Amino acid sequence: VDDTQPLVVEAVVVAADPRALDDVHATLARFWRAVDRRAANGTDLSAPSSLIRHQIGIAVAEVAANIAAHGHPAEAPGTMAVELKWFPERLEIGFADRGLPYVEPAPAPPVMADDVFQLAEHGRGMVLIRSAIDEVDYHRSDDGMNRWRLTKYLNPG
Amino acid sequence: MRLTIEQREGGIGVARMDGRLDLLTAVAAKQRLSEAVAAGTPRLVVDLGAVVFVDSSGLGALIGGLKAARLAGGDLRLARPPEQARVILNLTTLDRVLKLYDTVEEAVAAYTGG
Secondary structure, X not given: OOOOOOOEEEEEEEEOOHHHHHHHHHHHHHHHHHHHHXXXXXXXXXXXXXXXXXXXXHHHHHXXXXXXXXXXXXXXXXXXXXXXXXXXXXXXXXXXXXXXXXXXXXXOOOOOOXXXXXXXXXXXXXXXXXXXXXXXXXXXXXXXXXXXXXXXXXXXX | OOEEEEEEOOOEEEEEEEEEEOOOOHHHHHHHHHXXXXXXXXXXXXXXXXXXXXXXXXXXXXXXXXXXXXXXXXXXXXXXXXXXXXXXXXXXXXXXXXXXXXXXXXXHHHHHOO
């Protein structure tokens, strides 16, 4: 299997604004439709399961929300580029933006069923991304570009 | 997102919402749920059947509603969670805290012992 060439690529540049999350969800939907068309046209290709699609959707929404809400406060508007790629053995999602650097918040404490009043209402985003995705890379370059790369392997083991 | 609350007997409120429960809608959703508790329906059932996407902010709204409900002697339970909602509740292990029901009527019946 040639795992260097993506089978499907979908890319978009949207406003780094929570109101542009619609566009991110629409881009994901277009990506899965393109994946399904490609899978239908190829032999030996099986499209990612609905569970994997939900995990990807959850992680993509969290990264996009972080970039929009924390990387680009009202006084620092901008855009984010989102790129979705399906390779035979993995899914790769890239984000690029020139907003504020990402600062990881203290994670929400673990869920204890016996004391709901201790449950955090914020701070689950990064925990979610890490539990939904196999590899999460974040890098801020010297010239102020934030780059995220999320990798999900399709045939682990 | 639209959110309506139907009052039932026994302090039960059935909250129906649609669209995405996310960064953009979580604050309003939490407020509506807390208002429902204050209005005398602390036994909440949130019908997720028409909710197309839940993110971490949306989970925060449900937790906020749960705390308000528990403080008033009630609870917050989820009905008809779509697969995406089940996945995010499982990833965060919040499915240990928020009870899930296949239908609204099952969630209501669990409150009334019927």
